[in-house]
Amino acid sequence: xxxxxxxxxxxxxxxxxxxxxxxxxxxxxxxxxxxxxxxxxxxxxxxxxxxxxxxxxxxxxxxxxxxxxxxxxxxxxxxxxxxxxxxxxxxxxxxxxxxxxxxxxxxxxxxxxxxxxx
Numbered sequence: 001x002x003x004x005x006x007x008x009x010x011x012x013x014x015x016x017x018x019x020x021x022x023x024x025x026x027x028x029x030x031x032x033x034x035x036x037x038x039x040x041x042x043x044x045x046x047x048x049x050x051x052x053x054x055x056x057x058x059x060x061x062x063x064x065x066x067x068x069x070x071x072x073x074x075x076x077x078x079x080x081x082x083x084x085x086x087x088x089x090x091x092x093x094x095x096x097x098x099x100x101x102x103x104x105x106x107x108x109x110x111x112x113x114x115x116x117x118x
Contacts, residue, residue: 002026002107004096009112012086016116020081022096022109032100034072034079038092048094049081086116
């Protein structure tokens with residue numbers, strides 16, 4: 001059974017930090033590009049960041065660049081999102097996504113809530 005399980009969300013004050021994790025199972029993790037996507041209340045999905053299969057390349061949405069860092073540990077089958085200098089507008093449900101472009105296959109996690117508020 002394919003699973004992507006996010007964790008690490010919660011309530012944090014503006015300017016604070018959080019580290020999200022996404023643990024994968026049930027598929028060959030190394031084959032997949034991993035991404036974080038978020039959805040703010042009442043809004044659509046917003047791409048946050050992507051990391052290639054070996055961590056060699058990372059990409060960020062402009063508004064997150066310099067504040068968020070994506071990384072992965074293929075031995076642990078886990079992808080991370082380190083977030084700092086959080087703003088209220090970062091409040092959202094954060095999802096991790098696995099994608100193997102060669103066969104156009106995607107998997108999504110169930111999401112973890114991040115709330116930035118004083």
